Every structure is written in C-alpha cells, then in structure tokens.
Amino acid sequence: MKNSSALEKIKYYCAYQERSHKEVRSKLLELEIYGDELENYISILIDENYLNEERYACAIVRGKFNYKQWGRNKILQTLKQQGISTYCINKAMKEIDEDDYLKTIQTLAEKKMETLRSERNKFTKMTKLKNYLLQKGYEFDYINDILRSNF
DSSP: HHHHHHHHHHHHHHHHHHOHHHHHHEEEEEEEEHHHHHHHHHHHHHHHTTTTHHHHHHHHHHHHHHHTOEEEEEEOOOOOOOOOHHHHHHHHTTTTTTTHHHHHHHHHHHHHHHHTTTTHHHHHHHHHHHHHHHTOOOOHHHHHHHHHHOO
C-alpha cells in the first residue's frame, strides 16, 4: 500500500535528523502526498513526536553556533527561511550563552587578524575584519566593541 510505505519513509526521514515543517512538507510533496493526506501525515508526525518545531529550532541554533560559529543574525535568517515561528526562534536563541558568544566573536576576530597580517593599511584591515564578522552573522555593536577594545 502506497500510503503506509510513504508514512514509514517520512518517519525515517524525520528520525534520521531534526527536520522543519517546511522540509517535511517538501518531502511529502516529493513522495506525491497532497492536500488533506499531507496535512494528516504532518499531524501524525507531530503526535508521534517525529516532528517538533521547537526541538528543530534549538538543534539548528546549537549546531550553527557551536560548529559553524555563526552569529545570531545569520542563525535568525536561517530559522526564518525555514518558516519557524517567532516563539520557537526566541526560545531557541536562548540556547546561546552570552559569555560563549563573546568569546567566540573574540576568537574569530583574532584568527582573522592573523590572516590579515600582511595587509599594511590599517583601515583596509579593519574593514576586512568587520565585513568577515558581519558575514558570519555577528551584530554590528559587538563587532565595534571588539574593534575598539582590541585592535
């Protein structure tokens, strides 16, 4: 029967790693599940705890910060692109410890400055450092504080 095998596939898909509702919806469409049946599958996945938006958001925040060392802005954008609710985003962002956040931005700034040693022009060096940290998703105020106090 097509339906039970599709449900098993989507359960496995969700059990393998945390998924957003958007990813699951897309996968169900790929499996040619539409309309009320699609909504029913999502409901089953939520009821059986295969799909949990808050858990997904927390996992993304931890992963992106701890492993990729992304700043809050970039993480926030990623969560918004996945259609995560404001409530879950706010709750998940609390996963980032403020002291760890400050240490991480400091470490990234120091490492980047090492790669910019050959740059003679101080303004160019600071601009490159600032752009790097902005691209990583760190807030402008934190970046300026780091630049003022360290370089």
